[in-house]
Amino acid sequence: MALYRDEGVVLRTHKLGEADRIVVLFTRGRGKVRAVAKGVRRTRSKFGSRLEPGSIVGLQLYEGRNLDIVTQAERVETLDALRTDLDRYGRSAVLLEIIDNATEDGESNPAVYKLLTGALRELDRAGNPLVVPTFVARFLVLEGVQPLVDACVRCGATTDLVAIQIHEGGVLCRSCPSGEPISEPARLALQLVFDGRVRHVLDSTTGDVARELETLAAKLVEQHTERRLRASAVLYEQLDEGVGSLDR
Ligand SMILES: [Zn+2]
Numbered sequence: 128m129a130l131y132r133d134e135g136v137v138l139r140t141h142k143l144g145e146a147d148r149i150v151v152l153f154t155r156g157r158g159k160v161r162a163v164a165k166g167v168r169r170t171r172s173k174f175g176s177r178l179e180p181g182s183i184v185g186l187q188l189y190e191g192r193n194l195d196i197v198t199q200a201e202r203v204e205t206l207d208a209l210r211t212d213l214d215r216y217g218r219s220a221v222l223l224e225i226i227d228n229a230t231e232d233g234e235s236n237p238a239v240y241k242l243l244t245g246a247l248r249e250l251d252r253a254g255n256p257l258v259v260p261t262f263v264a265r266f267l268v269l270e271g272v273q274p275l276v277d278a279c280v281r282c283g284a285t286t287d288l289v290a291i292q293i294h295e296g297g298v299l300c301r302s303c304p305s306g307e308p309i310s311e312p313a314r315l316a317l318q319l320v321f322d323g324r325v326r327h328v329l330d331s332t333t334g335d336v337a338r339e340l341e342t343l344a345a346k347l348v349e350q351h352t353e354r355r356l357r358a359s360a361v362l363y364e365q366l367d368e369g370v371g372s373l374d375r
Pocket residue numbers: 279280281282283284299300301302303
């Protein structure tokens with residue numbers, strides 16, 4: 128078995144047997160990794176408390192056939208506010224769930240890793256509700272599905288843009304409605320994020336627009352994940368057919 132080191136964010140954990148835990152991590156070098164942490168549910172475990180969802184940890188692991196085995200874990204930094212503040216905790220859970228749902232095991236993506244750790248730090252520091260929507264917008268860019276937000280994707284109209292739909296590729300005008308409703312201030316905020324002015328949006332967007340963007344972010348992720356799942360379902364069908372044709 129090969130030993131390796133990596134840094135990762137704990138996405139979730141679940142119990143395994145009496146004393147062990149399965150830990151799902153998003154690592155910098157190997158993308159999503161599932162590993163067993165042995166004995167961590169015993170009170171005297173050396174690293175049990177470090178492997179909580181949202182923790183950023185330095186790890187040493189043994190490569191296993193199905194699951195890797197955690198042999199060392201040390202906290203890279205303590206993001207204490209994420210654990211003690213309920214709003215920040217809830218928002219960090221949304222980030223972790225997005226990465227868990229929208230990535231496949233072993234798909235390395237250091238840019239997504241950097242985005243995730245940056246968003247967790249920003250949440251820990253300021254608990255800003257805009258962290259989730261700006262994270263989602265930049266995640267979609269990294270996934271290659273940045274929506275166009277300055278003109279209707281069906282007819283090219285640049286005014287009266289009232290909805291957004293990831294499958295369609297962006298915003299739609301009142302004559303071509305589809306997808307989720309979007310207000311003009313929310314659309315402009317998204318445009319600023321895509322133009323690289325994330326800090327400006329984080330610092331200046333408040334109230335109803337912030338709330339709208341948070342709700343909208345969840346819908347956009349849903350649209351993207353559905354699309355991704357459908358794409359992989361089609362791929363599996365093709366693979367099945369491929370295997371079938373070998374039998375004939
Ligand atoms: Zn249109």
